[in-house]
Amino acid sequence: MTDDVVVAGAGMTAWGKWGRNFVEYGVEAAREALADAGVEWTDVQYVAGGETVRNGYAGYVAGSSISQALGWNGAQVSTSYGACASGAQAIDVARNRILAGRCDVALVVGADTTPKGFLAPNAGDRPDDPDWLRFRLLGATNPAYFALMARRRIDVHGAAPEDFAQVKVKNSKHGMANPRARYRKEVTVAEVLDSPVVADPLHLLDICATSDGGAAVVLTSAHKARELGIASPVRVRAVSTVTPSFPNTVIEMPNFATDSSGVVAPPPRTFMDSIAHVAYEEAGIGPEDLSVAEVYDLATALELDWYEHLGLCAVGEAEKLLRNGDTAIGGRIPVNPSGGLACFGEAVPAQAIAQVCEVVWQLRGEAGDRQVEGAKVGITANKGLFGHGSSVLLST
Amino acid sequence: MTDDVVVAGAGMTAWGKWGRNFVEYGVEAAREALADAGVEWTDVQYVAGGETVRNGYAGYVAGSSISQALGWNGAQVSTSYGACASGAQAIDVARNRILAGRCDVALVVGADTTPKGFLAPNAGDRPDDPDWLRFRLLGATNPAYFALMARRRIDVHGAAPEDFAQVKVKNSKHGMANPRARYRKEVTVAEVLDSPVVADPLHLLDICATSDGGAAVVLTSAHKARELGIASPVRVRAVSTVTPSFPNTVIEMPNFATDSSGVVAPPPRTFMDSIAHVAYEEAGIGPEDLSVAEVYDLATALELDWYEHLGLCAVGEAEKLLRNGDTAIGGRIPVNPSGGLACFGEAVPAQAIAQVCEVVWQLRGEAGDRQVEGAKVGITANKGLFGHGSSVLLST
Amino acid sequence: MSKARVPALGAEGWFTEEGGAALVGSRCATCGTVSFPKSTFACPNPRCAGTELIDARLSATGTVWSYTDARYQPPPPFVPTADPYVPFALAAVELDGDGLVVLGQIVDGVTVADLHVGRRVELVVDTLFADDDTEHTIWKWRPIPDDR
Amino acid sequence: MSKARVPALGAEGWFTEEGGAALVGSRCATCGTVSFPKSTFACPNPRCAGTELIDARLSATGTVWSYTDARYQPPPPFVPTADPYVPFALAAVELDGDGLVVLGQIVDGVTVADLHVGRRVELVVDTLFADDDTEHTIWKWRPIPDDR
Ligand SMILES: [Zn+2]
Numbered sequence A, B: 001m002t003d004d005v006v007v008a009g010a011g012m013t014a015w016g017k018w019g020r021n022f023v024e025y026g027v028e029a030a031r032e033a034l035a036d037a038g039v040e041w042t043d044v045q046y047v048a049g050g051e052t053v054r055n056g057y058a059g060y061v062a063g064s065s066i067s068q069a070l071g072w073n074g075a076q077v078s079t080s081y082g083a084c085a086s087g088a089q090a091i092d093v094a095r096n097r098i099l100a101g102r103c104d105v106a107l108v109v110g111a112d113t114t115p116k117g118f119l120a121p122n123a124g125d126r127p128d129d130p131d132w133l134r135f136r137l138l139g140a141t142n143p144a145y146f147a148l149m150a151r152r153r154i155d156v157h158g159a160a161p162e163d164f165a166q167v168k169v170k171n172s173k174h175g176m177a178n179p180r181a182r183y184r185k186e187v188t189v190a191e192v193l194d195s196p197v198v199a200d201p202l203h204l205l206d207i208c209a210t211s212d213g214g215a216a217v218v219l220t221s222a223h224k225a226r227e228l229g230i231a232s233p234v235r236v237r238a239v240s241t242v243t244p245s246f247p248n249t250v251i252e253m254p255n256f257a258t259d260s261s262g263v264v265a266p267p268p269r270t271f272m273d274s275i276a277h278v279a280y281e282e283a284g285i286g287p288e289d290l291s292v293a294e295v296y297d298l299a300t301a302l303e304l305d306w307y308e309h310l311g312l313c314a315v316g317e318a319e320k321l322l323r324n325g326d327t328a329i330g331g332r333i334p335v336n337p338s339g340g341l342a343c344f345g346e347a348v349p350a351q352a353i354a355q356v357c358e359v360v361w362q363l364r365g366e367a368g369d370r371q372v373e374g375a376k377v378g379i380t381a382n383k384g385l386f387g388h389g390s391s392v393l394l395s396t
Numbered sequence C, D: 001m002s003k004a005r006v007p008a009l010g011a012e013g014w015f016t017e018e019g020g021a022a023l024v025g026s027r028c029a030t031c032g033t034v035s036f037p038k039s040t041f042a043c044p045n046p047r048c049a050g051t052e053l054i055d056a057r058l059s060a061t062g063t064v065w066s067y068t069d070a071r072y073q074p075p076p077p078f079v080p081t082a083d084p085y086v087p088f089a090l091a092a093v094e095l096d097g098d099g100l101v102v103l104g105q106i107v108d109g110v111t112v113a114d115l116h117v118g119r120r121v122e123l124v125v126d127t128l129f130a131d132d133d134t135e136h137t138i139w140k141w142r143p144i145p146d147d148r
């Protein structure tokens, strides 16, 4: 193993809904990250792309498509897919390559153009495909799965729809200070509760939109960063792309059922708990060391789940943490200072990279009016379909 | 960097056209590779999947889908896509993780179920997608692109359709000794030339079919292989997943045009030449050291191109090499002792892994009646859409 | 003329009406692990190499683990049954004794207001949608009266 | 009534008939690199950060780099123009002076037997397929008589 891998540069488009080709967002983000690192594109030895499955063949090979648009430079390439974890997989792949000593400058990039409305499967009858089947046989959209978790918080932990709305209120406040956010407007609890219910108990304003956007980071060896004159780069301390352990007893999108715990007892840690745990173990860092977290608020209630899965509080205590203001900027452990998905909307293969960009800016002290004072350690966490979760742990 | 990465186990289904779920082929291949390595599935720390874009969402996340079918074991995961290079990308990703010291047992697996006839884009109008456009605007199928290269060999290098047919004759002979091959039947030059022309100058029997199949390898650190009691495992000496350098002056599927060399002169080495070159450079091994090669004979004529791109002979000399019998088993440098795509048909995300399986069996001396005597060094090479090429170099 | 009743495309063999409505999962002959939908070629228990998977009738009753509804019409391949669209409820139900949670629509006329985590429900086979000559059937959950 | 003639879906702005048939690519204002189809937001030269890309009329003549034909009807989204299907030829053509090779169908009536590497061809705008009220047009290559 060589020395540390660091984030030498970060870049990100503004998130929105413009319908441009996804490659364009990828190029814009990549160029910003390269400029930030002070690296020429022609000096990049490896490109790790996050795939988009909604943009034809070019999306399947996003690493290559974006490389071609930047101008073929003879780099080696990969494209990774893991639903919402795609960007973190790409970071992991590039980081390993640097740690292996097989390159010292890598570009990680993801970008998406998303349709309006619910994310839905591609056309055609595909009764072999669980993602097709859940729409056909159940009418179970993504928000339906989010809502099942939200309802558990209410019936089991005593949460109230007002708590969920408060997550949106907090994140919309954060996002007002983020020039890249798509929605930059203060939202009130009443506005959330007055918005139409999409999937009980979740309102339209509880659920994130789908957006267009691109994000990129330039990863280098610590040695290379010194050569580039980067004095104290943000270090990648751990990446987790862990899968569940059998039996996974919490229902996963797009499944019809959980595993059965009838024969094998559930593992000591749930899948969601294991995502950050694996990152903590790799880095020798614990939740008590965190300054800031970016987590996947696909729905407001899921942000509360993450507080517990990250170990920021005990199970059932998330609402208390939120009500105390602990997770707002200025609080004990600010969550989603970027404004989160609430203010961005989701651009699948870019989102996990965008989370890392935000943590990098926070740890560098470059987050402007949304700066978490003295941030030293930050974590990202996300979760997608089919047992994909990921987490990236960064520190100064 | 830790010590070498080795192939501790290899597994592969028989290739065919059964229409089973792709996951099933992946599980079968994985279990064979694990048994071959003497590794329990629950001891696998990392799964690198090769993606299939033709099997719904489960195919996009093949690493995860196959892990789930084997039973969630809490491994970390990735899924890679790079058209025909997908399997090699997955090998590269897993190898780097081991070299980085982040795991010592990884499973690499790819599997596909393919439709009948020409590979074609998914349904729906997608005028932004070059792969959609080439069908709509040109009617340019995959064989059309293969045929452009074949025609060059005839008009520029003096090849004859009989030479292409001889590639099929050679590979069909090789494949007769391969129990996993789909087609195990001797083919004559006359049969090839009498088969209908699909894309002039290529006949139906010049072009590979699409197949169902799965392939897997277990990669470990050399240290771990010793622990497992594997005395002299095959070593992975290099993996190349290189992209072109601008300007790429040979037309790539599915493009409409090449880059222009009007302003920037072409690079010293063509893209196709660079694929193996990068692997040779990494390993410090040259074409003169090779005992065996598995190359992508999507069409017979393309195997001849590969002889030159791998440096087995000078440009324009491939037909001579073939006519001399140098590339048949028993010759100087046998190519496609497995029978190649001619006998297997293509199962996209499995194919590059299957090539590695064959080289492993050859280097172990386990290839039975198709054994290349004394094989010590082997290379694989393949090429897919959008500037994806890959090569894996292995040695005893 | 009454319409043919067939399981909806993709759900063939997933449930039965013989001997009362029930889901049909699989049970591994080696380790006994149950799954739904059926595992068809490999046991989902990672420590079991079993490949003999036997059809297994699952418990037709259970307890609501969580629930929600679909206030807006889901996108295709969902097939709407009424125009304008009528919302339906969904529940994830912990089956009695099988150690797993199964998602399903709730029968018509029952809304989230009638549900709570812990509510007892039973399985029925019902119409998912109909076309000219066929009723496409699916399993649904129905609250058990007097067993809240 | 004559049908409207419009470029086929996806090929809008890819070619012109004004001043004679020609492909329209892009030229980078910074380094002069030409591309086809147009680069719209980034120059394909990796050492150039140019983003100003100007429409550029490409040479309408060139030399066959290679060629083939499609003896079987390609799958959708290809739209056949005759039933039964009639094969067509394809050529990759090195444009005069632009340093790039462009693929295109060969006009009807010309087969691979009429072609060879090095054959001189010129660009025409022709019908790709037609529907009730529209001819969908595309560029094609046509051998230049007396210039073999
Ligand atoms: Zn079992």
Ligand SMILES: [Zn+2]
Pocket (backbone or CB within 6 Å): D028, D029, D030, D031, D032, D033, D043, D044, D045, D048, D049, D050
């Ligand atoms: Zn330029």
